[in-house]
Amino acid sequence: MSGDKLLSVEHLTMQFGGLKAVNDVSFAASASAITAIIGPNGAGKTTVFNCLTGFYHPTHGRIALKSQHGTIELQNLRKHQVSARAKVARTFQNIRLFAGMTVLENLIVAQHNRLQRASLFSFAGLFGLPAYRKAEKDAVERARFWLDRVGLTSWADAQAGSLPYGQQRKLEIIRALCTEPVLLCLDEPAAGLNGSETAELARFLRELRDEHGLAILLIEHDMGMVMGISDHIVVLDYGRKIADAAPAVIKEDPAVIRAYLGEPEAA
Amino acid sequence: MQVPPPMAYFLQQLINGLVLGSIYGLIAIGYTMVYGIVGMINFAHGEIYMLGAFLALIAFVALSAIGLSSVPITLVIVLVVSVTFTAAWGWTVERVAYRPLRNSPRLAPLISAIGVSIFLQNFVQLTQGARSKAIQPFLRGGVTLYGGGDGAFAVTVSWLQIFIVVFTTVLMIGFTLLIARTSLGRAQRACSQDLKMASLLGIDVDKTISTTFVIGAALAAVAGMLVTLYYGVIDFFIGFLAGIKAFTAAVLGGIGSLPGAMLGGLLIGLIEAFWSGYAAAEYKDVAVYGILVLVLTVRPQGLLGRPAIEKV
Numbered sequence: 137m138s139g140d141k142l143l144s145v146e147h148l149t150m151q152f153g154g155l156k157a158v159n160d161v162s163f164a165a166s167a168s169a170i171t172a173i174i175g176p177n178g179a180g181k182t183t184v185f186n187c188l189t190g191f192y193h194p195t196h197g198r199i200a201l202k203s204q205h206g207t208i209e210l211q212n213l214r215k216h217q218v219s220a221r222a223k224v225a226r227t228f229q230n231i232r233l234f235a236g237m238t239v240l241e242n243l244i245v246a247q248h249n250r251l252q253r254a255s256l257f258s259f260a261g262l263f264g265l266p267a268y269r270k271a272e273k274d275a276v277e278r279a280r281f282w283l284d285r286v287g288l289t290s291w292a293d294a295q296a297g298s299l300p301y302g303q304q305r306k307l308e309i310i311r312a313l314c315t316e317p318v319l320l321c322l323d324e325p326a327a328g329l330n331g332s333e334t335a336e337l338a339r340f341l342r343e344l345r346d347e348h349g350l351a352i353l354l355i356e357h358d359m360g361m362v363m364g365i366s367d368h369i370v371v372l373d374y375g376r377k378i379a380d381a382a383p384a385v386i387k388e389d390p391a392v393i394r395a396y397l398g399e400p401e402a403a
Numbered sequence: 404m405q406v407p408p409p410m411a412y413f414l415q416q417l418i419n420g421l422v423l424g425s426i427y428g429l430i431a432i433g434y435t436m437v438y439g440i441v442g443m444i445n446f447a448h449g450e451i452y453m454l455g456a457f458l459a460l461i462a463f464v465a466l467s468a469i470g471l472s473s474v475p476i477t478l479v480i481v482l483v484v485s486v487t488f489t490a491a492w493g494w495t496v497e498r499v500a501y502r503p504l505r506n507s508p509r510l511a512p513l514i515s516a517i518g519v520s521i522f523l524q525n526f527v528q529l530t531q532g533a534r535s536k537a538i539q540p541f542l543r544g545g546v547t548l549y550g551g552g553d554g555a556f557a558v559t560v561s562w563l564q565i566f567i568v569v570f571t572t573v574l575m576i577g578f579t580l581l582i583a584r585t586s587l588g589r590a591q592r593a594c595s596q597d598l599k600m601a602s603l604l605g606i607d608v609d610k611t612i613s614t615t616f617v618i619g620a621a622l623a624a625v626a627g628m629l630v631t632l633y634y635g636v637i638d639f640f641i642g643f644l645a646g647i648k649a650f651t652a653a654v655l656g657g658i659g660s661l662p663g664a665m666l667g668g669l670l671i672g673l674i675e676a677f678w679s680g681y682a683a684a685e686y687k688d689v690a691v692y693g694i695l696v697l698v699l700t701v702r703p704q705g706l707l708g709r710p711a712i713e714k715v
Binding site for chain 2: 190219232234254258315
């Protein structure tokens with residue numbers, strides 16, 4: 137593999153009691169590429185995400201992310217530093233919006249650190265000083281930019297919890313984007329979406345990759361979407377990596393077919 | 404202006420109730436804010452208020468000992484001393500007694516809070532003595548709104564009462580703005596909905612929670628200072644009753660709701676004042692809790708609280 141990998145996961149192991157949910161998994165992800173992680177239920181996909189984003193501290197292994205300040209080891213960061221320092225953003229299988237806040241506020245909360253720096257221990261914010269107002273205006277503009285991109289502009293002042301399901305999914309993704317990530321981890325973003333919504337999502341993810349140079353890690357069960365947009369697929373089964381290749385190769389891989397369909401009956 | 408005596412009496416109770424209520428409201432904010440963000444009742448909050456009162460008293464006595472006579476300068480110094488040290492206590496209590504238990508079952512931090520409360524009470528009792536402490540009356544005088552000649556009832560507002568109501572109003576407005584339009588306030592609201600998600604968006608949750616405790620303690624310190632000035636007498640046990648009253652105020656207004664805490668505090672102050680004025684003063688606490696029970700029977704979420712929604 138070439139040396140321009142943004143993220144390299146090396147010998148990642150996560151053990152819960154006697155169970156190795158993730159067992160010696162290594163893979164890499166590049167900028168401007170979509171890397172899918174697939175596998176049957178319970179294969180350890182979400183556990184990998186939890187290790188990446190500071191929810192779990194891996195039993196073994198190293199998760200290295202290249203940044204302009206050198207290499208950051210994600211497994212050593214505290215939870216909020218994963219976004220604040222390493223610029224890794226994540227969404228969840230079940231939607232976790234701040235349901236009681238407006239759509240716009242959800243997007244501005246995601247820009248907390250930039251605003252907090254401008255707010256001088258909240259004094260500038262409290263008295264509406266120009267420096268803070270400027271920062272807040274920028275934050276609103278960034279939010280509006282993404283709202284516009286996914287067609288949520290008319291919902292900006294609605295309560296996030298009152299949005300239809302498909303719109304909540306979109307909001308969750310653009311909220312992650314408002315943290316200005318270099319790596320975006322999406323946990324089943326197409327779950328519960330209908331066909332046309334899934335197609336729209338696929339188009340949007342491709343645009344993010346091509347126009348914004350984002351590295352995207354994608355856990356997804358919708359194989360049509362995965363095969364259509366991924367540059368590279370990692371297959372997990374029972375916590376182990378069983379394949380790691382381009383979509384066309386994965387489709388023909390006997391180990392993958394066995395994992396999904398089971399052993400063929402002895403003829 | 405002629406005011407009929409019953410009206411004058413009513414007005415006087417209203418003023419007394421407003422003063423008491425604004426102090427309860429300040430303390431109640433600390434309860435409701437902490438509950439909103441970490442979902443625990445900080446039973447040591449009343450003691451934090453008591454510490455604020457004692458720190459104000461100490462600063463006040465020290466200033467009069469060196470012969471400082473300017474009222475505004477005294478007020479500012481007493482305020483700064485009391486707020487700074489009490490906020491430091493608030494920060495320490497969270498750091499030492501609550502943060503290590505944040506992921507434990509809910510009962511653990513509650514017990515820890517009761518422990519902190521007992522510790523602080525005993526600490527002040529040992530270092531300051533069990534007897535009540537008094538200060539010289541401060542900021543004397545006032546305005547007579549309606550001078551009752553011939554032994555009629557006179558309505559007076561002392562400067563101190565005006566100061567208390569104006570100052571707490573300014574603080575509450577400032578605090579509401581802080582929550583509504585600063586990034587800190589937004590982070591606090593986000594944390595109160597989903598701590599994990601907030602941290603994933605880069606919000607330092609530990610720092611936000613610490614700040615919440617510090618703000619709550621600072622407001623309680625102001626309440627403590629105002630009570631010290633208002634009554635002139637404090638002892639190590641005042642935190643208990645005031646804490647329970649303010650907690651009741653927070654529940655009455657809807658725990659977790661900031662306007663609710665302010666409203667609840669005000670209502671409890673008014674109920675106490677009017678009950679003492681028109682019925683038996685010794686039963687004022689019965690009246691307060693009776694109304695709490697009534698309100699909660701009809702609206703379990705409190706006056707301004709949101710009905711509990713199952714979190715997903």
